[in-house]
Amino acid sequence: MMERKKQELPKWQRIRYMPATPLYKGQERVTESAAHIALSRRAAADGMVLLKNEGGLLPFAEGAKIAVFGKAQIDYVKGGGGSGDVTVSYVRNIVDGFCEKEAEGRILCFQPLTAYYHADVARQRAEGKEPGRTVEPELPDDLLRDARAYTDTAVITICRFSGEGWDRTGEAYDGDFFLSREEEAMAQKVLSAFPRVAVVLNAGGMMDTRWIHDDPRVTAALLAGQGGMEGGSAVADILCGDVCPSGHLTDTYAVDFASYPSSAGFAESDSYVAYEDDIFVGYRYFETIPGAAEKVLYPFGFGLSYTRFERLPGKLAVTEEGFELPVLVTNVGEAAGREVAQLYASLPQGKLGQPARVLVAFAKTGLLQPGTSEQLLLKVPYRTLASYDDVGKVRRSAWLLEKGTYRFYLGGDVRAARELADTWELAEDRVLEQVEERCAPHDLARRLCPDGTYEAMPERAPFVPYQDKDYPWEGQRPTEWCEEDPTCCWFPSDKMQLDDVFRGELSLDDFMKGLTTEQLVHLLGGRPDRGAANTFGMGDLPVYGVPNAMTADGPAGLRIKPECGVETTAFPTASLIASTWDEALAEEIGHAGAEEVLENGIGIWLTPAINIHRSPLCGRNFEYYSEDPLLAGKLAAGMIRGIQSMKVACSLKHFCCNNKETERKESDSRVSERALRQIYLKAFEICVKEADPWTIMSSYNRVNGVRSSQNRELLTDILRGEWGYRGMVTTDWCTHGEHWLETAAGNDVKMPRGDDAGLLAKLRSGELDPECVRTSARRVLEMLLKLA
Numbered sequence: 001m002m003e004r005k006k007q008e009l010p011k012w013q014r015i016r017y018m019p020a021t022p023l024y025k026g027q028e029r030v031t032e033s034a035a036h037i038a039l040s041r042r043a044a045a046d047g048m049v050l051l052k053n054e055g056g057l058l059p060f061a062e063g064a065k066i067a068v069f070g071k072a073q074i075d076y077v078k079g080g081g082g083s084g085d086v087t088v089s090y091v092r093n094i095v096d097g098f099c100e101k102e103a104e105g106r107i108l109c110f111q112p113l114t115a116y117y118h119a120d121v122a123r124q125r126a127e128g129k130e131p132g133r134t135v136e137p138e139l140p141d142d143l144l145r146d147a148r149a150y151t152d153t154a155v156i157t158i159c160r161f162s163g164e165g166w167d168r169t170g171e172a173y174d175g176d177f178f179l180s181r182e183e184e185a186m187a188q189k190v191l192s193a194f195p196r197v198a199v200v201l202n203a204g205g206m207m208d209t210r211w212i213h214d215d216p217r218v219t220a221a222l223l224a225g226q227g228g229m230e231g232g233s234a235v236a237d238i239l240c241g242d243v244c245p246s247g248h249l250t251d252t253y254a255v256d257f258a259s260y261p262s263s264a265g266f267a268e269s270d271s272y273v274a275y276e277d278d279i280f281v282g283y284r285y286f287e288t289i290p291g292a293a294e295k296v297l298y299p300f301g302f303g304l305s306y307t308r309f310e311r312l313p314g315k316l317a318v319t320e321e322g323f324e325l326p327v328l329v330t331n332v333g334e335a336a337g338r339e340v341a342q343l344y345a346s347l348p349q350g351k352l353g354q355p356a357r358v359l360v361a362f363a364k365t366g367l368l369q370p371g372t373s374e375q376l377l378l379k380v381p382y383r384t385l386a387s388y389d390d391v392g393k394v395r396r397s398a399w400l401l402e403k404g405t406y407r408f409y410l411g412g413d414v415r416a417a418r419e420l421a422d423t424w425e426l427a428e429d430r431v432l433e434q435v436e437e438r439c440a441p442h443d444l445a446r447r448l449c450p451d452g453t454y455e456a457m458p459e460r461a462p463f464v465p466y467q468d469k470d471y472p473w474e475g476q477r478p479t480e481w482c483e484e485d486p487t488c489c490w491f492p493s494d495k496m497q498l499d500d501v502f503r504g505e506l507s508l509d510d511f512m513k514g515l516t517t518e519q520l521v522h523l524l525g526g527r528p529d530r531g532a533a534n535t536f537g538m539g540d541l542p543v544y545g546v547p548n549a550m551t552a553d554g555p556a557g558l559r560i561k562p563e564c565g566v567e568t569t570a571f572p573t574a575s576l577i578a579s580t581w582d583e584a585l586a587e588e589i590g591h592a593g594a595e596e597v598l599e600n601g602i603g604i605w606l607t608p609a610i611n612i613h614r615s616p617l618c619g620r621n622f623e624y625y626s627e628d629p630l631l632a633g634k635l636a637a638g639m640i641r642g643i644q645s646m647k648v649a650c651s652l653k654h655f656c657c658n659n660k661e662t663e664r665k666e667s668d669s670r671v672s673e674r675a676l677r678q679i680y681l682k683a684f685e686i687c688v689k690e691a692d693p694w695t696i697m698s699s700y701n702r703v704n705g706v707r708s709s710q711n712r713e714l715l716t717d718i719l720r721g722e723w724g725y726r727g728m729v730t731t732d733w734c735t736h737g738e739h740w741l742e743t744a745a746g747n748d749v750k751m752p753r754g755d756d757a758g759l760l761a762k763l764r765s766g767e768l769d770p771e772c773v774r775t776s777a778r779r780v781l782e783m784l785l786k787l788a
């Protein structure tokens, strides 16, 4: 990597004054640089999952002739909508990718097809159809005939778009989870005419794969995700064999939408979701519950390659912290490639009941040439195997291991993993941590057990929600400080400066003693946009040298004001990054993205988002990682380390149980404490303990009746008390929560605007403890002190 010398600047100078000024001395901007775009393309290809490859159709042979069908070859979807979108200078679609290979003389494409789809997509766009939401045009018979005369090899392309604020649908022919009638008609025509057909799915969330799996006429299939600005090139890299596929599924692909345990209740109500599936989310359901296994088409962790690997496990070592398993991976095939070693465990069923298998560790090799090997070390802390007993079957409110035999399975997916000879016997139940009941459900009637029956949840008085006011903060924007307090000016002052604290000349306590209550309160609300930002800032006491540090989205790359004229790198969406199963790559992306964030004068990057893929329909699944919390937590921890190595704060979101977009500001996620802790909080816990995120964003929804942002048990007792979190928490933007209740709960900043007057009134009335205000203000200042 080229040596980079960072410009030495006074503290906060860049985030105050210098949007889009090159970060590194004497060099071009890193924002949307060739190096970052190359990283984006590499990551996209590394995450794509090869689902099927009969008769070795892929990679295409040198000089192969192909005919590409489907409007998705042009209408390529680089990522999702809403805050997860990125403004880029270009997007390479699938045709662009193939054209590159054609120019290199590698393949030949049947051009009249591309011209046809090009014209049709252009027409639909001119008529106002949004990108990714065009309709599949009818495939003319003569075009099909000419294409078949040209070649026997077809590629079918299908794309999907989804975004923040709305959920997807799962009804037959909806053109969302399922193929539309038009797409199906096109696919059927192609499959009837061509003997060799590869399907490319350009979708950020799950969709139906039964037609791929069950139809022998589909020869090959690539789950290509939404690959960012170079996604089309990455598709061509895989299909033409420049990159050997090494992505693996981060979700289970079932026979149909109804098979997912969350499907029945997903749309039952706009005001709540009952998480009756409990800990049996994704493969934990399909591999465990009687009769569910046969509903799986592609199991969790699945992914084919152009080469073959052997995994040789060493001896399972028991250490103070847990287990260690060395694995020797050897490439025994003909192509260079990368392999993921996945380790699963089965726990004694005991009194609590367990999923048949749980992912407990994984690691990915580097690029292995044929005949070469790499030694991996898989580590499993005891805590990874622990269960939370929420009703006292063994020990109430404890993390524990039940006595019995622990077995381990190594392999390429949850199902193919082979049992190791080594097991671990635990003679007595072992309590790892005793905590207290937190966030327990009031209105969840029952939950699923491993045998497929339901057990009743302990009865509790129904939850009586706090009667909030109407929501005066909906849609509000922060105003300038000077408008609110004429005593505050922008001129340099002789007052103490926060920089004195940074330089060690003043303690933070003394600095804070010099601030009035109004000024402390001011730190607890979002501040106006500056420079390239459009999601507002925090801090902003100019007289005391407290910068207004800007925030910016989002999980697929830096999103700033389009009108500022700076385009940024669109990386693959989080769901595609996750399917690389490569923590180091996530860290690289985090670092590169944070360089762009800092270069553009932003201090806090609103990523990563790690909500669990509970239902295929959640509209933001593309922004999230997986149905499995270990995978999500590890990859996001890598991302956070990369981001914060640039002295940019991450914002780990949305804490927690924001697994549905419909009515997201009100919907109540009703979940058992066990499922909450083992599934929905687990990825956050991993990130807090392994990567120390400087900020966390609480979610819009309620958790067992209480808004996340007002949930003291969540934000203070669990997050800080149990996990030892030292950073600060913001609300999500324009929550329906009341600011003083949020402050009392341990939510430090209300975004994008605080209710200063409301907080001051509650302080005066004695309903709000002044210590809460001081603590939150301190956390904000501590976070600012960490920034570049």
Ligand code: BGC
Binding pocket: 083, 164, 535, 553, 554, 606, 653, 732, 733
């Ligand atoms: C989203 C967040 C985002 C924020 C700022 C909210 O609507 O839920 O993920 O970071 O807006 O754009």
